Amino acid sequence: MIKRDKYLKSLVQRIAKDEIVVAAYTTAFDLVALRPSPYNYISSGAMGLTSSHALGFALAWPDRRIILLDGDGSLLMNLGCLVTTANAAPKNLIHFVLENGTYEANGGHPIPGQDSANFAGMADSAGYRNCYELSEMSEFENVIGTILQEEGPTFVTIKCEPGKKYPQDYPYMHSAKIRKEFAEAVKYF
Template identity: 40%
Template sequence: MRRIEAITIITREAESQGALLVGNIGYPSRELYAVGDRPNNFYMLGSMGLASSIGLGLALALPKRRVIAIDGDGSVLMNLGSLATIADQANENYLLVILDNGCYGSTGSQPTCTSRRSDLAAVASGAGVSEVKVATTASEVQSCMKGKGVLVIKVEIGNAEVGVIPLSPEEIMGKFMAISAPPSPSS
């Protein structure tokens, strides 16, 4: 399965669940924007390894909102500590989706450790995440999207031909904050 196909399924499921969706840096965010820009999407620009942490922070701050974070294998390898924190917090409203293509897709497809021996599902389980699933097909992805914890999706190497996101970081943040903020108490 191509990464953009997985992102399309994730986007559809996030929309049907009314979920906030945090997109990983580089091509995954660009692909997310291309398949379905919506105010509930937060696109990461230049913060490798932090989509999982930002997603968890949102889930903790907004416990009544469904939050899905899309991260890549390279980014998760850069911030493995987030898996232990996700396990420790065990939020019902949070799902981390790791798109594992075995490479750093946005910088030239250099191999990551998952292309050889490392298994991020095993690492997440070892960190204590109670619900860890692996998907390789579209139907498996769709059936796992209502869960919590960590979902590792094995995808092919390669980036879709998509443009850059035509929004500044301030525009991304402003649009996202307007939709994700809890309602202010009335006087």
């Protein structure tokens, strides 16, 4: 199984400097540590709505690739987003779900259906153009180039386990500063 930080380190190396990455909760802390950028949109305080934020950006900026780093617990709180996203069919959206079977941001409590939920199957049924379920780093390395080049919407669930914990700077994540940096970065899109 993939360690979350190893997967994220590999992914962020492939993301262009000016690409928007939308991240939820625990993954947001990892993202800020691995890829500090004003183009990181941190969806904090809105569990379940990260996918909606990313869809809005994808529709607003159709010529820019939008990368969504979601969690399985967050996705469960808004499964309707799969149908909404598939119906809107943004060609520029890649929806990654880090599936570890827990609400990690809330103490690691298990999510319902952790052994039976098939997120890639749900996305496929909803109408996503491309769907992947990965559980090994070698699988990820073999398909990530294709994933980043194909027309979306694309859904990728990564079955993972916790990796290195990065500093959890809640004051920064909830600050006006981080919002202002993002607003300035995208002002002329």
